[in-house]
Amino acid sequence: MTDTASRPDTRLRLRILFGTSAMLGPGKADLLEHISETGSIAAAGRAMSMSYKRAWSLVEEMNAAFRAPLVERSRGGRKGGGAYLSETGEQVLALYRAAEAAAASAGAEHIDGLRALLSDAANVPEGH
Numbered sequence: 001m002t003d004t005a006s007r008p009d010t011r012l013r014l015r016i017l018f019g020t021s022a023m024l025g026p027g028k029a030d031l032l033e034h035i036s037e038t039g040s041i042a043a044a045g046r047a048m049s050m051s052y053k054r055a056w057s058l059v060e061e062m063n064a065a066f067r068a069p070l071v072e073r074s075r076g077g078r079k080g081g082g083a084y085l086s087e088t089g090e091q092v093l094a095l096y097r098a099a100e101a102a103a104a105s106a107g108a109e110h111i112d113g114l115r116a117l118l119s120d121a122a123n124v125p126e127g128h
Contacts, residue, residue, distance in 0.1 A: 010115055012107055014100045022065035024096055031058055032085060032093045035071055039082040059083075066092065 015025035027048075034044030045055030063069040070089030075081045085093065 010111060012100075012104045012111060014096075014103050016096070016099070018065070022061075024062070024065075024092070026100075028058055028062055029093060029096045029100075031055060032062075032070060032089060035059075035083050036085045036090070036093070039084060041071070041073075041083045044083075062092075 013026050015023060017023050030048060031044055031050075034047045035041060038044050038047065041055050041059055042052045045052050048055070059071045063071060066088060068088040069086055070092055071083050072086050072089075073081060073083050
């Protein structure tokens, strides 16, 4: 069997639902990662082709869902404000990425089995 994690044309997307009021999935995790990299909610949203309003709305959802905020804002200064992940935000992102890797690893054989059953048209890698 091939290693699904090394196949760029096959992906497992993990969405974790916490009851009916909170959810963490690939989009929110990517947003957290971009905020960490750019220091800005606006820049993170732009990197994901998302409006600032949508990015900020997702940050507010995540901040409300966890015991402590995941994203903190810094105001003012010469270069203006910014945003950064709190310690809890860094923990949540690391735990999500670890769960994602564990799910991909645990499911690799099953995903390969599903892929083997795809029609030839569906089994062509993207871009070919």
